[in-house]
Amino acid sequence: MEIEFHSYDVLIVGAGGAGMRAxxxxxxxxxxxxxxxxxxxxxxxxxxxxxxxxxLANVEDDNWEWHxxxxxxxxxxxxxxxxAEVMCKEAIDAxxxxxxxxxxxxxxxxxxxxxxxxGGHTRQHGEAPVRRSCFAADRTGHMIxxxxxxxxxxxxxxxxxxxxVLDLLITAGRASGVVAYELATGRIHVFAGKAVVxxxxxxxxxxxxxxxxxxxxxxxxxxVWRKGLPLEDMEFFQFHPTGLAGLGxxxxxxxxxxGGILRNKDGERFMERYAPTIKDLAPRDMVxxxxxxxVREGRGCGPExxxxxxxxxxxxxxxxxxxxxxxxxxxxxxxxxxxxxEPIPVFPTAHYAMGxxxxxxxxxxxxxxxxxxxxxxxxxxxxxxxxxxxxxxxxNSLLDINVFGRRAGFNAAVYAQSAPKLDLPDDPAxxxxxxxxxxxxxxxxxxxxxxxxxxxxxxxxxxxxxxxEGSLKQALSDIDGLKTRYANVSVQDxxxxxxxxxxxxxxxxxxxxxxxxxxxxxxxxxxxxxxxxREDYATRDDVNFMRHTMAYRQLADxxxxxxxxxxxxxxxxxxxxxxxxx
Amino acid sequence: xxxxxxxxxxxxxxxxxxSWETFSVVQQPTDRVLxxxxxxxxxxxxxxxxxxxxxxxxxxxxxxRINGRNRLACKTLLKDVNPGKPITVEPIQGLPxxxxxxxxxxxxxxxxxSVMPFLITDGNEPTRERVQSQKDRDxxxxxxxxxxxxxxxxxxxxxxxxxQYFGPQxxxxxxxxxxxxxxxxxxxxxxxxxxxxxVWRCRTTFNCTEACPRGIEVTKAIQEVKRALIFxx
Numbered sequence: 001m002e003i004e005f006h007s008y009d010v011l012i013v014g015a016g017g018a019g020m021r022a023x024x025x026x027x028x029x030x031x032x033x034x035x036x037x038x039x040x041x042x043x044x045x046x047x048x049x050x051x052x053x054x055x056l057a058n059v060e061d062d063n064w065e066w067h068x069x070x071x072x073x074x075x076x077x078x079x080x081x082x083x084a085e086v087m088c089k090e091a092i093d094a095x096x097x098x099x100x101x102x103x104x105x106x107x108x109x110x111x112x113x114x115x116x117x118x119g120g121h122t123r124q125h126g127e128a129p130v131r132r133s134c135f136a137a138d139r140t141g142h143m144i145x146x147x148x149x150x151x152x153x154x155x156x157x158x159x160x161x162x163x164x165v166l167d168l169l170i171t172a173g174r175a176s177g178v179v180a181y182e183l184a185t186g187r188i189h190v191f192a193g194k195a196v197v198x199x200x201x202x203x204x205x206x207x208x209x210x211x212x213x214x215x216x217x218x219x220x221x222x223x224v225w226r227k228g229l230p231l232e233d234m235e236f237f238q239f240h241p242t243g244l245a246g247l248g249x250x251x252x253x254x255x256x257x258x259g260g261i262l263r264n265k266d267g268e269r270f271m272e273r274y275a276p277t278i279k280d281l282a283p284r285d286m287v288x289x290x291x292x293x294x295v296r297e298g299r300g301c302g303p304e305x306x307x308x309x310x311x312x313x314x315x316x317x318x319x320x321x322x323x324x325x326x327x328x329x330x331x332x333x334x335x336x337x338x339x340x341x342e343p344i345p346v347f348p349t350a351h352y353a354m355g356x357x358x359x360x361x362x363x364x365x366x367x368x369x370x371x372x373x374x375x376x377x378x379x380x381x382x383x384x385x386x387x388x389x390x391x392x393x394x395x396n397s398l399l400d401i402n403v404f405g406r407r408a409g410f411n412a413a414v415y416a417q418s419a420p421k422l423d424l425p426d427d428p429a430x431x432x433x434x435x436x437x438x439x440x441x442x443x444x445x446x447x448x449x450x451x452x453x454x455x456x457x458x459x460x461x462x463x464x465x466x467x468x469e470g471s472l473k474q475a476l477s478d479i480d481g482l483k484t485r486y487a488n489v490s491v492q493d494x495x496x497x498x499x500x501x502x503x504x505x506x507x508x509x510x511x512x513x514x515x516x517x518x519x520x521x522x523x524x525x526x527x528x529x530x531x532x533x534r535e536d537y538a539t540r541d542d543v544n545f546m547r548h549t550m551a552y553r554q555l556a557d558x559x560x561x562x563x564x565x566x567x568x569x570x571x572x573x574x575x576x577x578x579x580x581x582x
Numbered sequence: 583x584x585x586x587x588x589x590x591x592x593x594x595x596x597x598x599x600x601s602w603e604t605f606s607v608v609q610q611p612t613d614r615v616l617x618x619x620x621x622x623x624x625x626x627x628x629x630x631x632x633x634x635x636x637x638x639x640x641x642x643x644x645x646x647r648i649n650g651r652n653r654l655a656c657k658t659l660l661k662d663v664n665p666g667k668p669i670t671v672e673p674i675q676g677l678p679x680x681x682x683x684x685x686x687x688x689x690x691x692x693x694x695x696s697v698m699p700f701l702i703t704d705g706n707e708p709t710r711e712r713v714q715s716q717k718d719r720d721x722x723x724x725x726x727x728x729x730x731x732x733x734x735x736x737x738x739x740x741x742x743x744x745x746q747y748f749g750p751q752x753x754x755x756x757x758x759x760x761x762x763x764x765x766x767x768x769x770x771x772x773x774x775x776x777x778x779x780x781v782w783r784c785r786t787t788f789n790c791t792e793a794c795p796r797g798i799e800v801t802k803a804i805q806e807v808k809r810a811l812i813f814x815x
């Protein structure tokens with residue numbers, strides 16, 4: 001197989017918000033290449049809607065310490081508090097930087113950046129909701145993605161579009177490059193680099209009902225996992241309360257920030273029972289569970305009582321048009337519902353991985369509880385810093401990608417300026433060539449779509465908002481069967497050119513492995529915290545589980561793979577765990 | 583319901599010939615055209631090749647020509663494209679086809695980049711944000727919605743005929759900054775757009791406006807750029 005070689009100082013994998021923010025820092029300081037499975041503007045950052053929180057205090061009193069507290073409490077105290085402090089403090093400059101790059105934020109009457117309410121964001125440590133989210137209608141992520149891409153064009157950033165990175169190269173314990181498959185030609189490319197930044201996003205496609213793009217298959221996490229490096233807190237997956245019922249398409253929390261109300265079949269504003277103070281603006285894990293509970297107790301709407309309603313009908317039309325244009329269009333397009341006049345059917349949708357590649361606050365990836373892999377960085381959803389703990393607050397992901405994307409890019413470039421150039425491992429592309437050839441040329445009989453469908457079905461059924469030991473064991477046994485079948489998977493397209501059949505088969509391999517890590521991590525966490533809710537252990541257990549899960553892939557001598565779990569302490573600075581009430 | 587799709591196939595690894603192939607699938611009327619394409623790819627013919635990502639009309643990957651009109655496959659419901667008859671799907675026109683529904687996007691992005699699609703400012707930056715009234719912000723709101731899907735550019739007859747014209751999207755990209763009160767690069771940008779192959783090539787056929795899946799009034803934006811050129815000092 002033909003191999004092309006390239007050499008750079010910094011390699012960035014992924015071109016969503018985190019990757020491009022990293023590229024802006026790195027490319028002005030070191031020779032940088034950005035390798036991306038998709039054209040940069042196709043990245044799923046563009047689907048984020050509601051905003052990016054920062055305590056600008058443009059419209060009412062606020063400060064970054066309150067933001068930090070909300071982040072820690074929202075994450076059910078599993079947040080590393082040093083990281084949350086960094087994020088909330090740097091949030092202010094992160095927003096101002098974007099404005100200076102040209103991002104068209106909505107404005108106050110004085111012409112400053114406007115701010116609105118968002119779930120879990122409060123003043124005075126939980127006293128009442130605060131207007132903290134900086135936004136551009138309900139397309140803030142789109143504007144961030146476009147603005148960062150515009151700046152990358154301005155800076156002449158070197159993109160390798162539709163290059164699918166499939167392996168990380170490590171030389172003597174340091175990152176030394178990546179191997180990529182060029183989708184257009186089927187060629188293999190080996191990129192040598194002194195530093196590698198992973199910014200590949202999440203893995204929402206392990207679930208059937210998800211707000212995530214088809215392409216969010218956990219590639220970066222999967223690559224790291226196969227290298228024997230740990231994944232942190234993988235059991236914590238966020239289910240966004242308001243997905244379009246049956247479809248999972250995201251309807252921003254901004255709908256509730258602007259005054260939208262969730263109602264059950266009796267028209268009751270049921271969140272008053274679950275979170276008496278901030279009601280519909282409680283954190284996502286609580287709202288999602290409340291919704292699922294309404295449905296299973298028979299108060300759901302629709303012919304099969306399968307969803308609840310998001311009611312915007314009391315909002316002025318001008319407000320809907322100005323602040324929520326896209327999501328109301330989604331309701332019209334996909335459900336034929338007119339949000340001016342009718343409530344919108346909604347149900348929780350798999351949205352965000354709190355866990356991922358463990359990093360420190362410099363964005364450096366860890367290979368155990370404290371030591372870094374020199375030259376390897378991660379930022380954004382692929383990473384676990386951990387600023388989101390057990391449950392991410394709305395808007396904090398757009399913030400995370402900007403703050404930690406910038407840090408990872410800057411630190412990678414500085415590291416690369418002084419780091420030695422390493423030799424690549426012998427035969428660097430061997431693993432990827434074997435992966436591709438065995439899959440493309442294999443004589444299997446199993447269909448990718450069938451296996452993926454069954455994986456997603458068991459994850460939706462057994463590892464979603466409510467989990468038990470029994471349901472998780474069922475998921476694990478299903479995954480086990482699917483692993484065996486995956487070994488016999490077939491690819492119909494045998495060509496080299498734009499082989500998306502092959503691409504989907506490779507992606508499925510990552511999904512299966514990550515689903516297993518999620519379930520094994522969840523089985524061992526006998527408590528309920530944030531996005532991980534165990535009906536058989538319905539309360540938080542700080543004595544035994546105030547700690548991060550660290551999962552490792554163990555390869556035995558006979559070639560069999562097992563998952564070993566270890567734990568890492570949570571960094572606490574100023575906030576002692578309290579009961580989480582809203 | 584049973585739906586028939588007639589797809590334009592092309593794979594130069596196999597043959598230089600273009601062919602049309604018909605597939606029958608069972609879908610819900612409210613399914614997207616993208617869902618039907620997935621059913622074909624996943625259950626019938628894995629070699630069928632197209633781009634897609636977000637599947638709800640925000641990433642711009644899956645612009646295609648559906649029943650002769652440029653649309654996003656993920657934003658077009660089957661019930662809205664006359665599913666009683668075969669639905670034709672072919673690649674967007676004016677860009678080289680690489681395989682099936684996948685086109686070479688490089689010429690499109692080259693045009694986008696040629697108009698300096700980024701904020702240009704002089705002088706010192708303020709410590710805080712630049713002040714901009716909501717009215718000034720609203721002035722260019724329409725063109726900020728662009729997702730670079732190429733539906734407009736590849737619906738333009740001038741673009742099809744003239745390999746040099748940079749097409750409606752590039753003008754939309756320029757408009758977004760020309761009418762941003764914070765931007766100071768208007769003169770440079772207008773000079774580029776005043777070129778022989780620039781904004782004057784537009785013949786106001788409105789195909790672009792009709793094609794835009796984001797509802798941007800593309801033709802109006804082009805006219806506004808023309809006016810800015812006429813009235814500039």
